[in-house]
Amino acid sequence: MEVMPILTTQNNQEESLLDTDKSNSQPKSQVGTMVELHSVTKIYPNGYHALVDASIKINKGEFLFITGPSGSGKSTFLKLLYGAELPTQGEVIVDNLNLTGLRGDRLSLFRRRIGIVFQDYKLIHQRTVAENVSFVLQAQGYTRKEIQRRLEPTLKLVGLSSKANCFPDQLSGGEQQRVSIARAIVGTPPLLLADEPTGNLDPDNSWQVIQVLQKLNSFGATVIVTTHDEQLVRRCNQPVVQVKNGRLYRA
Numbered sequence: 001m002e003v004m005p006i007l008t009t010q011n012n013q014e015e016s017l018l019d020t021d022k023s024n025s026q027p028k029s030q031v032g033t034m035v036e037l038h039s040v041t042k043i044y045p046n047g048y049h050a051l052v053d054a055s056i057k058i059n060k061g062e063f064l065f066i067t068g069p070s071g072s073g074k075s076t077f078l079k080l081l082y083g084a085e086l087p088t089q090g091e092v093i094v095d096n097l098n099l100t101g102l103r104g105d106r107l108s109l110f111r112r113r114i115g116i117v118f119q120d121y122k123l124i125h126q127r128t129v130a131e132n133v134s135f136v137l138q139a140q141g142y143t144r145k146e147i148q149r150r151l152e153p154t155l156k157l158v159g160l161s162s163k164a165n166c167f168p169d170q171l172s173g174g175e176q177q178r179v180s181i182a183r184a185i186v187g188t189p190p191l192l193l194a195d196e197p198t199g200n201l202d203p204d205n206s207w208q209v210i211q212v213l214q215k216l217n218s219f220g221a222t223v224i225v226t227t228h229d230e231q232l233v234r235r236c237n238q239p240v241v242q243v244k245n246g247r248l249y250r251a
């Protein structure tokens with residue numbers, strides 16, 4: 001079975017992001033390009049031009065905010081990166097894979113290599129925190145032992161070890177969002193996409209969520225986050241791409 005390590009040592013041995021004992025080690029060097037858009041235009045069936053001739057390169061190991069007004073095309077940009085939408089023109093290349101024409105099983109396999117976090121968490125309310133996080137690994141055929149090996153450090157990383165047996169309704173919004181981050185990263189994807197992850201959260205919880213995302217980035221994950229929250233962006237001092245009228249601008 002395929003397991004995508006988020007970090008790969010120079011001799012190609014898997015080094016798990018989830019080993020939190022390594023939290024004091026230096027960030028691993030990430031060489032190469034994670035995302036490339038070449039002259040991408042996305043026109044929805046209703047004729048709306050959501051992205052226009054957009055080109056960008058995002059390096060492995062980057063942490064990048066995508067900002068812009070409502071309706072400017074931020075979510076569309078992320079959807080193109082995980083194959084939920086196809087470009088009308090141009091090419092989208094993620095982790096050296098050209099997504100143009102990727103369908104069916106090949107698309108599903110590709111998506112396993114990407115962690116996705118949504119504004120509304122999308123948790124299963126009848127399942128505990130531990131079950132929500134391990135569910136994705138079960139669906140991919142991981143053994144119980146491997147799921148256990150990954151679960152504990154993942155919950156520790158997002159600060160939810162003590163909540164493993166709680167149900168989502170017993171958690172705050174910020175905690176629920178951290179469960180959704182745990183679910184997104186438990187398979188150790190090299191790329192994490194977060195679409196307005198703090199959109200429903202107050203400033204304190206937003207900051208906690210962003211800190212978790214920055215920690216993941218420091219372990220080597222490429223992290224791309226859309227947000228409206230200018231204050232949060234300023235506080236983080238991370239690179240920013242602005243989307244204006246469907247075009248991308250590095251700030």
Ligand SMILES: Nc1ncnc2c1ncn2[C@@H]1O[C@H](COP(=O)(O)OP(=O)(O)OP(=O)(O)O)[C@@H](O)[C@H]1O
Binds near residue numbers: 068
């Ligand atoms: N499936 C769709 N069909 C038609 N138009 C769409 C579709 N999805 C998005 N759009 C339009 O494309 C434009 C960009 O949408 P998108 O969701 O990417 O913007 P956004 O910057 O993420 O907005 P917000 O910050 O409000 O979430 C919007 O005008 C939207 O109405």
